[in-house]
Amino acid sequence: MDDAAAKAHLHGSLQQAREAVLWKLDGLGEYDARRPLTPTGTNLLGLLKHLAFVEAGYFADAFDRPMTEGPRWDDLGDDETADMWATADESRDELVATYRRTIAHADGTITELPLDAEGHVAHWPAERNPVTLHAMLVHVVAETQRHAGHVDIVRELIDGAAGRQPGNDNLAPGDADAWARHRGRVERAAREAAGRP
Template sequence: MTRPDAKADLRLYLQSARDALLWKLEGLSEYDARRPLTPTGTNLLGLVKHVASMELGYLGDVFGRPSGEPLPWLAEGAEPNADMWATADESRAFVVELYHRAWAHADATIEALALDATGRVPWWPDGRNELTLHRAVVHVIAETERHAGHADIVRELVDGAAGLRRGNDNMASDDPAWWEDYRGRLERAARDAERDTTPRT
């Protein structure tokens, strides 16, 4: 029987989420990587910028290990949501490289500290802002997976591309006709359910 390695498990799930998020940028034009596709402006490159910033905070600053990366979009006085989109002069390469540096810094923190090491989150309320490294890593995994899910939907809206990750799309079929039929069946089921619950006058 092998001994469980909690750090290895956490790193595996964290890296899997990181890879899934970045994969959603592949093959897109600058416009499609950046354009807002929801009423609240959700866009692919902005999701990567946000998650990179979040990793540098939770797995760096919180444990007294600042990265030294300038993050003006999080500075006092920055406009709201500035970390959720890339300006025209913030290239895709800049954002992706920032994310890679954030990975390296976060991974170094995980390696250097015990999972029960404690840190303080300055942007959480006093009295509830201490957490262990273990909880911080779980938090970052949950956040990254959440935003990878957003990226799944946004990428599908851009060009129809869908799937879990390179080499394992985890999709039921690769036949467009199958999906058209499937979507039609879901639409009919939704309409039937609505009809069955609509009060008759």
């Protein structure tokens, strides 16, 4: 696979994950889009906000291609979790627009630079710098796919909606009754295994 094909493959994988994250916000009200559903506060809008910061850091800042309108770590203050949740003053539309602007800027970096272009991630140790665009693409694809999985689970906890993308949920066939039976079977197996010596 040549560099152009490798870049296109990685970029396509990244775009699939981005679309999944955005899709999981469809049809939800403000509360459900931002409410915490794990002990660590994981929530849909916070994951999207975090991913905007990820792409700005790794595709803008790292390659000295600053965004004029984008998320900046310096704007978050002293709260080390500020990129993982939406304040009441941050509108959903504003955060989605920021993510889309960040994606567009990142796409420019990906398109314009060669895979061996060198950058620098300020918060990484010296032995991990400099970085290449190729390494950043792999890193951000992995991180975005990981968080797309989180988003999928959080959305399922909210209203039962599950699946990979519109028109291709990537789930085994079955209606609500079939999934309830499946869940019961899994629960019985877990209890049986837990009861063994």
